[in-house]
Amino acid sequence: MGKNSAEHAEHADDRDPVITMRDVTKTYQMGAMQVHALRGVSLEIAAGEYVAIVGASGSGKSTLMNIIGLLDWPTSGAYAINGVEVARLSKNRLADLRNREIGFVFQRFHLLPRTTARRQVELPLFYAGVPDRTARRRALDALAQVGLGERVDHRPDELSGGQQQRVAIARALVTQPSILLADEPTGALDSQTGKEVMALFHELNEQGITLIVVTHDLGIASQAQRIITLRDGEIISDAPAARQTSPFLSASTNGQGARPAIPAQEVLA
Amino acid sequence: MKVFRYLAVSVDSIFAHKLRAALTMLGIIIGIAAVLVTVGIGSGAAASITERIESSGTNLLTISAGASRGLSSTSSLTLADADLLADATLFPDIVAVAPQYSSSATVIFGSSEGSYTVVGTTANYATVRNLTVAGGAFLSDAQVAESESVAVIGDTVASDLFGADDPVGQTVRVDDTLFTVIGVLEASGGSGFGSSDSQIYVPLGSAQGRLFNAGRSNGSYAVSSISVQGAGSAVLDALQVQIEQILRLRHRLAAADENDFMIQNQADMLQIASDVSGTLTALLGSIGAVSLIVGGIGIMNIMLVSVTERTSEIGLRRALGAHDGDILLQFLVEALVLCALGGVVGIGLSFAIAQGLALLPAMSYRIVIEPWAVALALAVSTASGFIFGLYPAMRATKLDPIEALRFE
Secondary structure, three states: OOOOHHHHHHHHOOOOEEEEEEEEEEEEEEOOEEEEEEEEEEEEEEOOOEEEEEEOOOOOHHHHHHHHOOOOOOOEEEEEEOOEEOOOOOHHHHHHHHHHHEEEEOOOOOOOOOOOHHHHHHHHHHHHOOOHHHHHHHHHHHHHHOOOOOOOOOOHHHOOHHHHHHHHHHHHHOOOOOEEEEEOOOOOOOHHHHHHHHHHHHHHHHOOOEEEEEEOOHHHHOOOOEEEEEEOOEEEEEEEHHHOOOHHHHHOOOOOOOOOOOOHHHHHO | OHHHHHHHHHHHHHHHOHHHHHHHHHHHHHHHHHHHHHHHHHHHHHHHHHHHHHHOOOOEEEEEEOOOOOOOOOOOOEHHHHHHHOOOOOOOOEEEEEEEEEEEEEEEEOOEEEEEEEEEEOOOHHHHOOOOEEEEOOOOHHHHHOOOOEEEEOHHHHHHHHOOOOOOOOEEEEOOEEEEEEEEEOOOOOOOOOOHHHEEEEEHHHHHHHHOOOOEEOOEEEOOEEEEEEOOHHHHHHHHHHHHHHHHHHOOOOOOOOOOEEEEEHHHHHHHHHHHHHHHHHHHHHHHHHHHHHHHHHHHHHHHHHHHHOHHHHHHHHHOOOOHHHHHHHHHHHHHHHHHHHHHHHHHHHHHHHHHHHOOOOOOOOOOOOHHHHHHHHHHHHHHHHHHHHHHHHHHHOOOHHHHHOOO
16 A cells, blocks of 8 residues: 555654565465455664554454564565565575564563573574574673573573563574564563563663564553554554554553454455 | 584473483383393303303214114214224324213212213313313223223212212212212203213213123124314314214115214304304394384374474574574484484493393393494484484474464
8 A cells, every 4th residue: 555655754764774565465375265464565664663563463463573574475565674675585595584684572482491591592693603602692691681691591480471571582682683573572471571571672772773563552552653553454554653543542442451443354354 | 513503402402301302212212122132132042052062062073873863773883983083094183082871870879869861981071072170080091991980970960969068089879880979070051961060971981881781883882972073163074074984884884874873063053053043133133123113103203293392492493593404403303312312221221131131040141232233223223313303303394483483
């Protein structure tokens, strides 16, 4: 669609775009039915932006996130990350790009069981081929950065939920990616711990990292500089958080754990 | 090398799932231990049989009276035959000849009595048959020449009749004839018929004349067998043919007649024993190998379950930048490490079982676990790790990271 391109151009300003999408569509074949998860999404995200992507279940926001995170391919359209067009990259080149450019933070942390925090954080560096000694030092630095410098030898079952998510954030940061991609990062945390994690995200964003948060949660989304709202595989609003006009957000009553107003099956229509 | 770094990853993973790893390894542990123990039993039996054959003397030909088939004519072999074989100018390859005349007799000492094989023989029997005297002395040439009433008894006979007492110098009654015990043999370890442990040795003439009233043929006393020691294992076959020909001539056998004697070649017996034990070892080993295959399939099974169970871990690793090759190597190296570890534990277990079985009184020989069997076991377990780990590892690389992570 791209009807909001003029609107978001003012955020992009003179900064280089980290993410550029042009008319991206994604169609799944489910039995005899074709599911149009994305119906032509165009957007640009500049370096250092703090963006929230919101939308109901089935709005296509997970698909958009998978494509941004290089875990899925667009059916059509162009997607470039830091100027690198990804459509024709091999599976392994995509893996390298993911390793270097994107730090993932998941709702359920996705830490390896019975593995110390330091080992968890070293993992992306292992796949990047960083020598052990350097990897160890960088992992310790990343853990210190998220305030876990004292608990590097603790295993997930010895850490609180908030601490586990910090380990996950350290793991996302350790390769010094250009984008931090967080999927419901506070979804499995109590509200106080959630606030602390969001404060950490804020801090990291202020230090310059591009932050993309996918969420249902109004309270979380409203902390972003810019909110992109999806419905039925299209961007229906893309605006700074301060002058929010998202129909999704206005339909919800309040912040914590707000449920989407739009039924999931709409996407199948 | 990146492969070595996966060792650390897989060791981490194995230690993170100790119970699962132990259960996975169990099949390989049991398989390897089964192969090593069964092959070890085969090797041990072979070594024991060989040892027993060799303990009855080296480079030995045994000529027994009687046809190899049919009714035996006990008087076919005579002392004159033995004297002829002892002629060094005729048979330069024969080192020693010891004729024997043996039969069973009741031996009494005090209130103890038993039925034993009494062997009448000459003084060089001890060297030909590799007998060692534990106490006293073996028959001397003079005692044999004079057919004295002296006897050398086997270890079992000594303990049966005399218990802990020293038999040397004591007098025993052998079928109503008194013999003075002049020596006791060392235990040979063998058992059953023909073992020197349960025999009594007396001068040849004493057995032939005084004890058993041996028959004569052409004016020469009959003997029941002649032990011939050759100059080396290489001459035994030729010697066997020579002896056969000369005895056929002496016994006036026509071309169509069967031999009225039988020659046993020690080299042949060793060959047969090693053939039999080789077959036995192969049979036992292949039974063990089946359990190894079962163990390998167990590994594949658990690795497949493990891949499914760790779907989200695999998705995460992909999200963090793992290539297909990284995932493949991780699971393959994990299977390899599990199998190699299982192999090492299995080898340890097999040695423990060998030690344990050796303590059983019924176990008459040692289980010999040879270095080549250990090396083979390690190689086989590692290979089975590769073979049975490959498919689950390939399955792991096929997982869709999105499915694996379930973003929402």
